[in-house]
Amino acid sequence: MSTRDLAWAVIAVVAAGCARATVVETPNLGRPATAAQIAGWDISVGPDGVGLPPGSGTAAKGAVVYEQKCQACHGAKGAGQPNDRLVGGQGTLASKTPVRTIGSYWPHATTIFDYTRRAMPYVQPQSLTDDEVYAVTAYLLHLNGIIGDSDEINARTLPTVKMPNRDNFIIMYPARPR
Amino acid sequence: MDPSKRRFLKRSVVLLGASGLVTSGSKEVGAFEPPDVPPWMKSPGAGFNEYGVPSKHESKVTRTLIRSQPGTTGSGAARTPLEALDGTLTPSGLHFERSHSGVPDIDPDKHRLLIHGMVKRPLIFTIDALLRYPMVSRIHFLECSGNSQFLYQPTPPSLTAGQTHGLVSCSEWTGVPLRLLLEEAGVDPGAPWILAEGADAAAMSRSVPMAKAMDDAMLALFQNGERLRPENGYPVRLFLPGWEGNMSVKWLRRLKVVPAPIMTKDETSRYTDLQADGRSLMFTYPMEVKSVITRPSHGMTLKGAGLYQISGIAWSGGGTISRVEVTSDGGRTWTAAPLSPLVLPRALTRFRLPWRWDGSASVLKSRATDDTGAVQPERDRFIADHGNNAIFHCNAIQAWGVAANGEVKHVYA
Numbered sequence: 110m111s112t113r114d115l116a117w118a119v120i121a122v123v124a125a126g127c128a129r130a131t132v133v134e135t136p137n138l139g140r141p142a143t144a145a146q147i148a149g150w151d152i153s154v155g156p157d158g159v160g161l162p163p164g165s166g167t168a169a170k171g172a173v174v175y176e177q178k179c180q181a182c183h184g185a186k187g188a189g190q191p192n193d194r195l196v197g198g199q200g201t202l203a204s205k206t207p208v209r210t211i212g213s214y215w216p217h218a219t220t221i222f223d224y225t226r227r228a229m230p231y232v233q234p235q236s237l238t239d240d241e242v243y244a245v246t247a248y249l250l251h252l253n254g255i256i257g258d259s260d261e262i263n264a265r266t267l268p269t270v271k272m273p274n275r276d277n278f279i280i281m282y283p284a285r286p287r
Numbered sequence: 288m289d290p291s292k293r294r295f296l297k298r299s300v301v302l303l304g305a306s307g308l309v310t311s312g313s314k315e316v317g318a319f320e321p322p323d324v325p326p327w328m329k330s331p332g333a334g335f336n337e338y339g340v341p342s343k344h345e346s347k348v349t350r351t352l353i354r355s356q357p358g359t360t361g362s363g364a365a366r367t368p369l370e371a372l373d374g375t376l377t378p379s380g381l382h383f384e385r386s387h388s389g390v391p392d393i394d395p396d397k398h399r400l401l402i403h404g405m406v407k408r409p410l411i412f413t414i415d416a417l418l419r420y421p422m423v424s425r426i427h428f429l430e431c432s433g434n435s436q437f438l439y440q441p442t443p444p445s446l447t448a449g450q451t452h453g454l455v456s457c458s459e460w461t462g463v464p465l466r467l468l469l470e471e472a473g474v475d476p477g478a479p480w481i482l483a484e485g486a487d488a489a490a491m492s493r494s495v496p497m498a499k500a501m502d503d504a505m506l507a508l509f510q511n512g513e514r515l516r517p518e519n520g521y522p523v524r525l526f527l528p529g530w531e532g533n534m535s536v537k538w539l540r541r542l543k544v545v546p547a548p549i550m551t552k553d554e555t556s557r558y559t560d561l562q563a564d565g566r567s568l569m570f571t572y573p574m575e576v577k578s579v580i581t582r583p584s585h586g587m588t589l590k591g592a593g594l595y596q597i598s599g600i601a602w603s604g605g606g607t608i609s610r611v612e613v614t615s616d617g618g619r620t621w622t623a624a625p626l627s628p629l630v631l632p633r634a635l636t637r638f639r640l641p642w643r644w645d646g647s648a649s650v651l652k653s654r655a656t657d658d659t660g661a662v663q664p665e666r667d668r669f670i671a672d673h674g675n676n677a678i679f680h681c682n683a684i685q686a687w688g689v690a691a692n693g694e695v696k697h698v699y700a
Binding site for chain 2 (some may be wrong): 133134135136137138139140141142146150151152153154155156157186188191192202203205207209211214215216217219220223224228231234235245258278279280281282283
């Protein structure tokens with residue numbers, strides 16, 4: 110590009126900026142992503158269950174996985190210590206000593222699957238099979254009294270689980286009168 | 288006590304430098320003072336070096352209150368030592384750190400950013416590619432929403448300014464406007480949210496409103512002129528000016544355009560604000576207007592009555608700092624403090640005010656106002672409104688008590 114071309118490009122950008130700030134030329138260096146590439150990385154699961162993989166688990170199966178891979182950090186039956194407590198605390202949130210756990214606080218059951226699959230166990234994230242993640246999710250829901258120990262958790266049932274604290278969140282975006 | 292004895296000096300008084308406030312060990316006299324010539328003038332100094340580091344005499348100026356979850360080294364935070372710094376920009380090596388599962392060691396040649404979801408053309412970008420895109424540079428603070436959380440405690444914690452408020456730092460960030468890449472991917476103009484995900488071991492993720500993504504969101508590649516530090520997201524991070532720090536996802540690897548928030552752990556169970564009534568505020572994105580006096584502050588000792596300069600920082604995720612007022616009598620009288628000329632939106636702003644201390648017990652506070660009219664609240668008011676159960680988004684006024692012996696301590700007043 111000559112200096113003159115460059116000058117015109119700048120003028121074009123400035124002129125475009127006056128009319129609409131969105132016109133900036135880009136080099137178009139993104140490579141098309143294939144479906145297989147996306148599938149390998151797309152690990153997010155929303156409350157509607159989109160993104161949940163095939164597979165299933167129950168609390169009974171999850172107890173075994175939990176004892177092997179979770180208990181060292183989160184205590185027996187999710188009681189906590191040395192790290193976060195996962196069970197109990199329902200009814201404490203308005204007290205002087207609130208206990209925030211999956212059962213008392215988390216608004217969406219799908220988050221348990223999403224977070225466990227992406228980040229747990231802490232020292233070996235993304236190592237559990239999908240069935241193991243479903244089973245641990247079921248176990249944690251069961252320990253919190255939300256499902257029975259033989260209830261099957263899968264892509265269809267998990268989004269239908271209603272968490273106890275679901276309706277106690279006030280959405281502050283976009284309005285925020287603080 | 289006679290208020291007139293400790294009134295603020297008028298602006299015409301020459302502002303003193305920052306020195307002379309804290310005792311700095313033994314004073315050697317003799318060979319260093321005039322008329323003698325100091326030894327470092329009597330032989331050539333050290334040679335050049337490839338990457339400069341602070342003077343060895345500043346080795347105590349480090350990140351502070353470094354804490355991690357039990358059994359982990361990288362799930363926690365390290366704070367900026369605000370009381371040891373001045374001006375408005377934070378040295379990159381002292382920028383606060385907040386990580387959820389350590390700092391990944393990423394080879395930039397092997398890092399990829401995937402944009403997919405509600406777009407016409409899912410795309411993968413290399414870092415080399417991103418470096419060819421049009422960039423912008425902006426000076427902004429970054430603040431963890433857990434900053435100042437110790438002020439929720441019922442009694443004033445014995446902590447320095449950096450330990451209480453050092454989860455805020457300010458840098459010049461340079462990178463590619465996110466909007467350009469979303470447009471290249473053919474983003475659905477009606478799509479309302481984007482899931483941003485990091486390449487750390489937590490695959491830390493947050494849902495970001497499209498309006499912010501298309502407004503001032505940036506894919507930051509440079510911090511204070513050099514490539515990002517690893518602990519701040521090398522080789523690329525999302526940067527959302529003024530919003531709670533954890534949303535500026537570090538080590539960014541994936542952006543998925545989605546129809547609704549994903550409700551990740553960090554936007555539901557973690558970074559939400561439990562109120563006294565048991566309900567919680569969710570999606571509390573902008574950081575509130577706030578200020579803190581960095582000098583004098585907790586842990587320092589004034590060396591007798593006389594003239595000092597009060598210095599501090601103010602900032603707001605809502606806009607630009609328009610006013611900072613300072614009191615030395617616990618809030619009975621307030622004086623507007625001059626702002627150092629670099630007053631930018633969503634950036635640290637330095638205020639300074641000369642103060643003649645009469646040697647009596649005093650309480651110093653600062654109160655910031657931004658250009659939306661938001662005013663930093665007193666702690667009593669803040670706790671009355673929000674309770675003690677929250678962890679995040681505390682912007683209460685910070686008070687430092689100065690005792691007659693010159694010791695400065697954190698107080699609630």
